[in-house]
Amino acid sequence: MSDNIYEAPKADLVSTDTATDEFFTLSLRKLWIMNIVTIGIYSVVWFWAHWRQVKVSEKSDLWPVPRAIFAIIFVYPLFMRIEASLGIKEQATSFKAGQFALLYILAALLGYGVNFIDETDPTMLLLGTLTWIPSLLLGTFCMSRAQVEANNLSVDLEQNINNSFTIWNYLWLLLGGLMWLLTLIGLFATITGLE
Numbered sequence: 202m203s204d205n206i207y208e209a210p211k212a213d214l215v216s217t218d219t220a221t222d223e224f225f226t227l228s229l230r231k232l233w234i235m236n237i238v239t240i241g242i243y244s245v246v247w248f249w250a251h252w253r254q255v256k257v258s259e260k261s262d263l264w265p266v267p268r269a270i271f272a273i274i275f276v277y278p279l280f281m282r283i284e285a286s287l288g289i290k291e292q293a294t295s296f297k298a299g300q301f302a303l304l305y306i307l308a309a310l311l312g313y314g315v316n317f318i319d320e321t322d323p324t325m326l327l328l329g330t331l332t333w334i335p336s337l338l339l340g341t342f343c344m345s346r347a348q349v350e351a352n353n354l355s356v357d358l359e360q361n362i363n364n365s366f367t368i369w370n371y372l373w374l375l376l377g378g379l380m381w382l383l384t385l386i387g388l389f390a391t392i393t394g395l396e
Contacts, residue, residue: 223258223286224351225250228364232348235370236341239377240384241312247344248272251279251351273309276343277302283350296350301343308339323392330388 227247235243249269256263268275280298287294311332318329352362366374 222254222355224283224354225254226352226355226362227348228362229345229348231364231366231370232345233341235373236344237337238374238381240380241337241340242377243373244272244340244344245269247348248275248279255279255282273306276305280305280347283347283354286354287350290354292353294350294353296346298347301346305340305343308336308343311336312340323394326388326391330384 225247227250232243232247236247246269249265252263252265252268252275255261256265268279277299280302284294284296284298287296315329315333315336318325355362
């Protein structure tokens with residue numbers, strides 16, 4: 202402190218607190234492509250990214266990785282956080298967290314249930330595949346509805362939107378494409394009896 206009483210106080214006028222988004226921002230196009238092509242594996246990354254962003258924005262000690270791995274348990278709390286944030290910011294929405302979380306859980310359970318079908322029976326395998334694909338689409342739809350609202354809560358959506366594909370995204374897409382190819386070859390071989 203100076204002895205000059207007429208001197209202006211010295212203060213750091215540049216704020217170091219920058220506003221961070223409460224949730225992960227992502228384009229819907231990228232969400233749909235990544236989740237469908239990777240046969241739903243991207244959903245783990247999506248949940249992890251949202252919970253990591255919540256942890257950063259709230260400066261909390263929650264663990265994003267277990268919440269992503271056990272997304273079927275933590276989808277409801279995530280969707281409720283998004284809905285609560287919309288209410289706090291008084292943004293009008295038709296997003297009903299409970300309904301979309303329940304739909305996601307049902308889609309996930311349906312997708313898991315397909316793992317228990319008899320793969321040696323071509324009819325059951327075809328039925329399982331025809332059940333599994335809609336469950337993947339329904340789960341992705343629920344995630345995309347939550348993503349729309351998370352994007353609406355963004356501090357600066359134009360600046361923060363994650364729309365471009367990285368080299369890691371392309372590697373996952375390649376791996377997912379191979380999984381789709383192997384799935385279709387296996388399905389075709391089982392149905393036609395070419396095992």
